[in-house]
Amino acid sequence: MASRRAFVRLSIRSSASAIVRKPFCSPQTSSHHGLRAQLSPAPAAQFQQIRWHSAPPSNSKVYNYEQVKAIVESPSDDTVLIDVREPSEYEAGYIPTALNVPISSQPDALFLAPDEFQDRFGFIKPPPQKTLVFYCKAGVRSSAAAQLALQHGYQKVGEYRGSWLDWNKRGGEESREGPRGHKGGEAPV
Template sequence: IKELSTKPDPERILIDVREPTEFTSGHIPRALNLPITSSPDFLFLPPAEFADRFGMPKPQETQELVFYCKAGVRSKAAAEMARRAGYGRVGEYKGSWVDWVGKGGERA
């Protein structure tokens, strides 16, 4: 996770699935915010609708998606959803934000 937060890699995307208010109060650097609670269908959207809703291109199925949330519950659900949507390279940061902050991780 530390590597993802410091070195951009177009093949690996760090995704914060917390709500926007949680995200703006602090997040892991370089993470994208795709909230699973208010937008549970985000990976099932057509690319144009995804871009309209989130202001960024939809992740490609060949990219690795790494999810985190506050404590790991929502990130687990997002990872399962990604697999159902056809993404083969899916990871979770099980400790999520609580672990990141607890270990002194940089905040954006």
């Protein structure tokens, strides 16, 4: 006894940008149940990349361009701007005053003992009472770094969601003076 349920698969025709329903069963069965359907060609859809962020951690502050610019223009001993991109990205250009602590290749950085942190990165590990503001290229890695900082006990944590792409787009000052914030750099904290 044949099943009354017909299985349908979807295939995408890239040339016409249409979705076509094709039955897995024979044409006789599918036409009997009225499943032989074809959608008319749809206009070509425009796709763009969307970056999703998880909700900011409860104690993480989201910074915008103007707030980060104020940090750069009036550096404070209480606030540390941290670039979490990889060293090659950092050396190509970074926000002035930022230190480099790459989150992808060094995810344990904030969990290191102060002396081990200084040996690895070449500058003093920021103490827990300082405000840490993280940025990356587009805001995804900075969100992860903010969550790690909160897990490690930092109370004042922020993230610049627009990150490097927003900074460049808005004409923010760029540094390329040479590597800071990793082995060999000078960066008092």
